[in-house]
Amino acid sequence: MTTIKERLDILKAGDVISEEASTIAEEAVQRLSVHTQRPLPQNKVEMLVTHLASALTRMSRGESVDGPPEELFSEIEKSEQIDLANREINWLKSNWGDEIPKSEIAFLKMHYVSIFKDMK
Amino acid sequence: MKIVIGGQVDKKEVEALVKEHGPNGVETSIKSDVEAAMAVKTGQAEYYVGACHTGGGGALAMAIAIIGKPSCETVSMPGRKPSEEKIQQAVKEGKKAFGFTADHMETVVPMIMRAIKAL
Numbered sequence: 001m002t003t004i005k006e007r008l009d010i011l012k013a014g015d016v017i018s019e020e021a022s023t024i025a026e027e028a029v030q031r032l033s034v035h036t037q038r039p040l041p042q043n044k045v046e047m048l049v050t051h052l053a054s055a056l057t058r059m060s061r062g063e064s065v066d067g068p069p070e071e072l073f074s075e076i077e078k079s080e081q082i083d084l085a086n087r088e089i090n091w092l093k094s095n096w097g098d099e100i101p102k103s104e105i106a107f108l109k110m111h112y113v114s115i116f117k118d119m120k
Numbered sequence: 121m122k123i124v125i126g127g128q129v130d131k132k133e134v135e136a137l138v139k140e141h142g143p144n145g146v147e148t149s150i151k152s153d154v155e156a157a158m159a160v161k162t163g164q165a166e167y168y169v170g171a172c173h174t175g176g177g178g179a180l181a182m183a184i185a186i187i188g189k190p191s192c193e194t195v196s197m198p199g200r201k202p203s204e205e206k207i208q209q210a211v212k213e214g215k216k217a218f219g220f221t222a223d224h225m226e227t228v229v230p231m232i233m234r235a236i237k238a239l
Contacts, residue, residue, distance in 0.1 A: 010154065010185050015185075016177070016184050047178055050153075050181050065198055065199070066199030066200070
């Protein structure tokens, strides 16, 4: 099994993600560890960190994606974990130099809500 | 022929589709995205297929990093449906790894398998 750092190093070496995106993604995972005594859901954390680092790099390279379907997004907004997800996304917004598009925020909410559900 | 299932989600479902639509005698193996990409890089498998929910990199990010972008093709993303023509072209060009969003897998996997069988 690869650690989060090894995963980010492979992605950096392959020029899939930038150094800045890697740093923020690693810090984002460290923040999750601080909020719980329980083991993090490794598989979902790997998904988050890969997605987050790719998404931040995509933004810095001026690329964009469409957001998730509206029905799915509405369901996420109604979940019990949305406040926790928003707290992490607000941290990302403050620590990432540029604006994060709405479509990217929607996907990040999906990942965070999914992780916080497992951490309940 | 060996096809590895990488990506991040719905791996069993993707594997079942590869077995159903793949070439006669196709051998499949479910691996982590890192292990699956390494299997193609080292010649232990011919092709990599992988899905993620968001289409934002998880399906193919590791394959791009390990195998190299020229060998990889993102065949669907949110708001971008797969094109059989583009998939055929990618397979003909020798691309080895294919990433897609999980909600497209029932369309995408048969398209990729048809293109591989047509080589």
